[in-house]
Amino acid sequence: MSRILVVDDKEMMRDSVATLLGRRGHGVVAASGGEQALEKLGARRPDVVVTDLQMPGMNGLELLAAIQEVDDGIPVIFMTAY
Amino acid sequence: MSPFSIEQDPRPSISQSDFGELVRSFNEITSQLERTHDTLRAEVAELKHELAEANERLRRSRSLAALGEMAAGIAHEIRNPLGAMALNLGVLREDLESMPDSLVLCDRLAGSVQGLDAIVGDVLSFARDTRVSTRCCEPLELINAALEANAPLVDRVGVRVEVDVRPGLSADVDPGPVTQALTNVVRNACEALETVPDRAPVLSIVVDRGLVRTTTDAGRVEHLRFLIRDNGPGIPDELKERIFNPFFTTRETGTGLGLAIVHRIVDAHGGTLTIEDATPGTAICLSFPTAADPVPSEHEASLAEAVRDRIQNHEPRRSTP
Numbered sequence: 166m167s168r169i170l171v172v173d174d175k176e177m178m179r180d181s182v183a184t185l186l187g188r189r190g191h192g193v194v195a196a197s198g199g200e201q202a203l204e205k206l207g208a209r210r211p212d213v214v215v216t217d218l219q220m221p222g223m224n225g226l227e228l229l230a231a232i233q234e235v236d237d238g239i240p241v242i243f244m245t246a247y
Numbered sequence: 248m249s250p251f252s253i254e255q256d257p258r259p260s261i262s263q264s265d266f267g268e269l270v271r272s273f274n275e276i277t278s279q280l281e282r283t284h285d286t287l288r289a290e291v292a293e294l295k296h297e298l299a300e301a302n303e304r305l306r307r308s309r310s311l312a313a314l315g316e317m318a319a320g321i322a323h324e325i326r327n328p329l330g331a332m333a334l335n336l337g338v339l340r341e342d343l344e345s346m347p348d349s350l351v352l353c354d355r356l357a358g359s360v361q362g363l364d365a366i367v368g369d370v371l372s373f374a375r376d377t378r379v380s381t382r383c384c385e386p387l388e389l390i391n392a393a394l395e396a397n398a399p400l401v402d403r404v405g406v407r408v409e410v411d412v413r414p415g416l417s418a419d420v421d422p423g424p425v426t427q428a429l430t431n432v433v434r435n436a437c438e439a440l441e442t443v444p445d446r447a448p449v450l451s452i453v454v455d456r457g458l459v460r461t462t463t464d465a466g467r468v469e470h471l472r473f474l475i476r477d478n479g480p481g482i483p484d485e486l487k488e489r490i491f492n493p494f495f496t497t498r499e500t501g502t503g504l505g506l507a508i509v510h511r512i513v514d515a516h517g518g519t520l521t522i523e524d525a526t527p528g529t530a531i532c533l534s535f536p537t538a539a540d541p542v543p544s545e546h547e548a549s550l551a552e553a554v555r556d557r558i559q560n561h562e563p564r565r566s567t568p
Contacts, residue, residue: 178327185335185337188341244330
């Protein structure tokens with residue numbers, strides 16, 4: 166199963182996505198923002214990142230750019246309510 | 248004006264026939280002036296009416312824009328938790344697979360969440376930042392797409408659809424939003440027709456060109472017009488003002504955003520949305536500016552200037568003796 170990094174500033178959404186993926190047997194790491202996501206990504210490389218698009222501070226697109234600087238082989242999936 | 252009369256005067260007299268001639272001429276000029284005066288009056292009344300309508304449209308557009316901004320904020324706040332609810336319901340459903348009674352409850356919840364999401368979707372398409380990218384479109388294609396989207400409803404109500412696109416017309420619009428606008432208006436028409444069982448339901452869509460006053464500070468400009476007309480029950484006079492208000496609806500289902508969305512889409516194109524006279528039934532006119540060969544405006548900016556222009560260019564016919 167995969168290692169998935171879930172990034173969302175809204176706790177309810179973050180926990181919901183984490184629960185759903187966790188129950189599918191994936192290893193989930195959650196982060197509440199871009200900075201924290203980069204920290205966790207640095208500690209251990211995830212197989213995929215699922216991130217919210219609109220977040221205070223670093224938004225999803227900025228996070229994507231930062232991830233690609235570190236490792237442009239990690240797939241990034243955006244979630245948005247738009 | 249009363250006929251000219253003159254007292255006897257000891258000074259050099261004019262002959263009876265000359266005098267008669269003079270009176271005739273005077274009366275003729277007087278009535279000529281009266282006619283001119285009436286024409287001008289009618290002109291002023293018409294201009295006043297047009298300006299009042301343009302002002303009203305402007306006021307409506309502004310208040311819709313302000314409401315849109317507020318609604319967008321609320322809709323986003325609602326959509327996020329709705330997404331979380333749908334996700335968790337999915338998870339819960341898996342746990343309850345062996346409990347059919349509980350699954351029914353889950354489905355009910357899921358249905359409610361979906362309903363709410365549809366409303367939020369409507370609110371967002373009303374509130375969305377309405378920048379448009381226009382391109383040259385076939386009016387008939389836009390109409391067909393709108394009819395296609397309403398096909399089940401059109402069939403169910405048994406509506407006869409008449410489409411008349413005047414030759415050589417193209418629309419400079421953003422096809423996506425304009426198709427949505429036409430779809431909403433056609434749906435309204437069909438739903439209105441559904442309530443009138445005693446006459447054969449007819450929906451007529453005419454596309455032509457016409458001069459439209461879009462703002463209060465410029466003249467008339469040429470627009471492409473979509474006139475969508477049904478022979479349904481019509482809109483009661485007392486509701487005509489309110490039907491553009493977001494969330495106003497006379498139906499039991501529906502968000503009341505349909506026409507407000509149409510209004511926003513038309514506004515984004517610099518067009519106009521009007522209710523035209525139609526008896527029986529309702530006629531809604533969507534107009535969009537034409538990019539190609541714009542016709543120079545016929546009238547001057549303000550009412551005062553329009554009147555001045557009318558006076559200066561008015562050539563009274565010479566009265567013939």
